Amino acid sequence: xxxxxxxxRNIREMQGYVSGEQPDxxxxxxxxxxxxxxxxxxxxxxxxxxxxxGNLNVYPDALSSAFRIAASEILQVEPTNILCGxxxxxxLTMLTRTFVDAGDxxxxxxxSYVLYRTLAAIQGAQTEEIHFNSDWSLPAEFARTDKNxxxxxxxxxxxxxxxxxxxxEISKLAESLPCPLVVDEAYADFAETNSLELVRQHxxxxxxxxxSKSYGLxxxxxxxxxxxxxxxxxxxxxxxxxxxxxxxxxxxxxxIQDTDWLNENRQKIIKLRSELDxxxxxxxxxxxxxxxxxxxxQHPNHPALSLYEQLKRNHILVRYMDYPNWGDGLRISVGTAxxxxxxxxxxxxxxx
Amino acid sequence: xxxxxxxxRNIREMQGYVSGEQPDxxxxxxxxxxxxxxxxxxxxxxxxxxxxxGNLNVYPDALSSAFRIAASEILQVEPTNILCGxxxxxxLTMLTRTFVDAGDxxxxxxxSYVLYRTLAAIQGAQTEEIHFNSDWSLPAEFARTDKNxxxxxxxxxxxxxxxxxxxxEISKLAESLPCPLVVDEAYADFAETNSLELVRQHxxxxxxxxxSKSYGLxxxxxxxxxxxxxxxxxxxxxxxxxxxxxxxxxxxxxxIQDTDWLNENRQKIIKLRSELDxxxxxxxxxxxxxxxxxxxxQHPNHPALSLYEQLKRNHILVRYMDYPNWGDGLRISVGTAxxxxxxxxxxxxxxx
Numbered sequence: 001x002x003x004x005x006x007x008x009r010n011i012r013e014m015q016g017y018v019s020g021e022q023p024d025x026x027x028x029x030x031x032x033x034x035x036x037x038x039x040x041x042x043x044x045x046x047x048x049x050x051x052x053x054g055n056l057n058v059y060p061d062a063l064s065s066a067f068r069i070a071a072s073e074i075l076q077v078e079p080t081n082i083l084c085g086x087x088x089x090x091x092l093t094m095l096t097r098t099f100v101d102a103g104d105x106x107x108x109x110x111x112s113y114v115l116y117r118t119l120a121a122i123q124g125a126q127t128e129e130i131h132f133n134s135d136w137s138l139p140a141e142f143a144r145t146d147k148n149x150x151x152x153x154x155x156x157x158x159x160x161x162x163x164x165x166x167x168x169e170i171s172k173l174a175e176s177l178p179c180p181l182v183v184d185e186a187y188a189d190f191a192e193t194n195s196l197e198l199v200r201q202h203x204x205x206x207x208x209x210x211x212s213k214s215y216g217l218x219x220x221x222x223x224x225x226x227x228x229x230x231x232x233x234x235x236x237x238x239x240x241x242x243x244x245x246x247x248x249x250x251x252x253x254x255x256i257q258d259t260d261w262l263n264e265n266r267q268k269i270i271k272l273r274s275e276l277d278x279x280x281x282x283x284x285x286x287x288x289x290x291x292x293x294x295x296x297x298q299h300p301n302h303p304a305l306s307l308y309e310q311l312k313r314n315h316i317l318v319r320y321m322d323y324p325n326w327g328d329g330l331r332i333s334v335g336t337a338x339x340x341x342x343x344x345x346x347x348x349x350x351x352x
Numbered sequence: 353x354x355x356x357x358x359x360x361r362n363i364r365e366m367q368g369y370v371s372g373e374q375p376d377x378x379x380x381x382x383x384x385x386x387x388x389x390x391x392x393x394x395x396x397x398x399x400x401x402x403x404x405x406g407n408l409n410v411y412p413d414a415l416s417s418a419f420r421i422a423a424s425e426i427l428q429v430e431p432t433n434i435l436c437g438x439x440x441x442x443x444l445t446m447l448t449r450t451f452v453d454a455g456d457x458x459x460x461x462x463x464s465y466v467l468y469r470t471l472a473a474i475q476g477a478q479t480e481e482i483h484f485n486s487d488w489s490l491p492a493e494f495a496r497t498d499k500n501x502x503x504x505x506x507x508x509x510x511x512x513x514x515x516x517x518x519x520x521e522i523s524k525l526a527e528s529l530p531c532p533l534v535v536d537e538a539y540a541d542f543a544e545t546n547s548l549e550l551v552r553q554h555x556x557x558x559x560x561x562x563x564s565k566s567y568g569l570x571x572x573x574x575x576x577x578x579x580x581x582x583x584x585x586x587x588x589x590x591x592x593x594x595x596x597x598x599x600x601x602x603x604x605x606x607x608i609q610d611t612d613w614l615n616e617n618r619q620k621i622i623k624l625r626s627e628l629d630x631x632x633x634x635x636x637x638x639x640x641x642x643x644x645x646x647x648x649x650q651h652p653n654h655p656a657l658s659l660y661e662q663l664k665r666n667h668i669l670v671r672y673m674d675y676p677n678w679g680d681g682l683r684i685s686v687g688t689a690x691x692x693x694x695x696x697x698x699x700x701x702x703x704x
Contacts, residue, residue: 002555002582003532003555003556003580003582003583003586004582004586006451006502006531006532006556006583007450007451007586008449008450008451008452008453011449011450011586011589011590012586014589015589016588016589017589017593019411019414019593019594020411022410022411022413022414030410033411035409035410035411036409037409038409039407039408039409040408040409044408045404045405045408048400048404048599049401049404049405051571052397052400052401052404052599052603053397053401054571055391055571056391056392056396056397056568056569056570056571056572056603057387057388057389057390057391057392057568057569057570057571058374058382058387058570058571059371059372059374059385059387059564059570059571060570060571060573061374062371062374086438086442086573086592086595086597087592087594087595089592089593089594090438090592090595093592097360097363097474098359098360098363099358099359099360100360101360101454101476102453102454102476115593122449122589122590124453124454150358179358180355180358203354203355204355204358212411216408216409217408217409218408218409218410218411218412218594219406219407219408219409219410219411219412219597219598219599220408220597220598220599221412221438221594221595221596221597228355230354230355230356231355231358234355234356234359234363234364236368237363237366237367237368237369237474238363238474240438240439240441240442240445241369241371241441241467242371242439242441242570242573243438243439243442243573244573245438245571245572245573245597245599245600246571246572247400247404247571247572247597247599247600248597248599251404251408
């Protein structure tokens with residue numbers, strides 16, 4: 001008997017999720033996984049270093065209460081509306097385990113975050129991918145109720161496009177869907193609006209957030225969901241007992257309280273994003289106006305894969321994305337001014 | 353439509369797992385969740401504090417490679433035989449998601465770790481509980497193949513008993529079972545033997561370990577599995593992309609390399625365990641000889657629940673366990689000499 005025969009069929013047949021390359025960061029300019037190019041709040045780092053001297057021999061608070069209380073004050077919700085996760089990927093996993101049975105359907109827009117398909121496959125569920133319109137708006141089909149999905153994911157802003165669906169549309173979508181609508185707001189801090197206020201209006205609307213991007217804490221693994229108290233209570237049942245560790249709870253709590261840092265960083269990124277967009281356009285790229293910390297682009301004369309490879313040879317990593325039945329392109333994270341400038345120089349020499 | 357109607361039936365109907373109380377640690381002597389009463393290796397703390405000054409804005413290594421390499425050298429296996437998790441609970445979750453379909457059976461001994469039932473319920477699986485013999489040995493029934501389980505959990509040493517099944521029996525069990533046998537070794541560092549060498553002999557045997565108990569790092573959330581390369585490869589598919597954070601990887605790597613700390617701590621705990629056992633016997637308790645960092649006991653004249661409550665009123669927390677169709681008792685974690693002495697004094701005054 002081979003060990004393969006012991007594995008569930010859906011797991012045996014699936015490919016694991018492949019995340020962006022993580023090479024030796026000292027040797028590469030990393031613009032491929034939408035990390036924040038700046039270090040996190042010094043208050044978060046101090047909180048972590050203090051927590052390391054605390055009672056690490058004791059289990060962490062199972063509900064990350066310190067973070068829930070701090071975040072509830074800043075986001076103007078109740079602590080019971082918040083569920084913390086080991087990164088927002090942990091939250092997304094809990095969502096499929098709470099709402100989706102084997103054989104059920106999960107609806108997602110396409111192209112969007114590739115992980116949703118993986119999560120569906122692990123759960124033994126099917127994925128209904130509905131293509132965005134060519135201007136990255138959602139087709140009416142996305143709200144259809146005949147197919148009866150168990151869960152709908154809407155990344156907003158979306159990756160790879162960086163575009164956002166207007167709040168009124170999200171509100172109508174929540175109204176018409178027979179299931180939970182997850183608005184994945186991993187990039188919302190870089191956008192003009194967010195769906196937080198919609199949680200109060202729609203029992204079936206769940207917002208997910210991450211500290212990986214806008215708080216510069218991808219290495220910490222901390223994310224959270226905001227939803228009605230009853231949704232949060234059900235999701236709590238499927239979470240690992242102690243899913244967030246003492247260090248990340250301390251760091252995340254200090255980070256979310258440091259609103260000055262967030263505002264300043266957000267403004268820096270938005271400014272750098274517009275400079276990056278301008279640079280890319282000057283080089284002849286077609287870019288999509290972004291509300292996130294990355295830009296999706298294609299060049300009319302240079303295949304995206306070749307550009308990716310040549311950049312990599314020059315120690316700049318961007319994300320090459322090839323979506324079957326759709327097309328390919330480059331997703332470039334917003335870097336520091338120096339990183340953006342190096343990118344511009346190298347791209348210029350490649351394209352020339 | 354209520355949000356309850358959106359939830360999977362198995363989740364809606366289940367109770368969430370309830371872990372041991374975690375009150376304000378400054379006010380209680382905590383002997384209820386089998387934490388190590390001593391702080392972790394100073395090298396682990398230093399490694400965490402250094403990592404906090406590193407690139408927290410960057411995603412962690414998805415496979416916790418530094419830990420896998422360090423652990424492989426110490427445990428004499430290959431890095432590809434190791435899978436890291438956000439606590440061993442994360443590993444146990446991955447195990448059910450890799451091997452167990454909805455409707456399948458999971459076999460566990462009884463009484464043992466309550467979480468296994470919760471994990472089965474989340475997966476929509478059924479639990480076959482096979483009672484230990486009265487001397488905490490496994491009945492022959494535990495190896496039966498007619499019911500065809502998809503996964504078998506054997507905590508060894510077991511909780512709440514602290515007893516261990518001999519290696520020869522585990523080897524025979526792995527041989528006869530048609531499915532993976534998970535030997536949950538959360539407490540193995542306090543035992544006389546462990547099943548590590550059996551992994552090489554049995555393709556279907558998986559050992560899980562935790563840094564929460566013997567390394568004094570419950571607050572860090574770090575555990576791992578040791579199994580054949582092909583089992584590990586399948587389990588990797590169901591793990592969250594970045595399931596361990598940069599701080600815990602750094603801390604866990606330094607901790608497992610500090611073998612002097614482990615050996616010294618283990619000897620301290622084993623000595624304190626025998627003193628605790630002697631104290632409890634002197635007070636009239638019936639104790640079970642333990643190979644873990646806790647002792648399971650009952651008093652012939654005092655109901656366990658009442659003892660638990662009186663201890664709690666005196667700011668000492670132990671774990672009261674009441675197993676349906678079996679019985680109740682107290683599981684008392686091994687504390688420091690001072691903690692054990694306080695326990696003895698208070699228990700003496702209650703029992704007198």
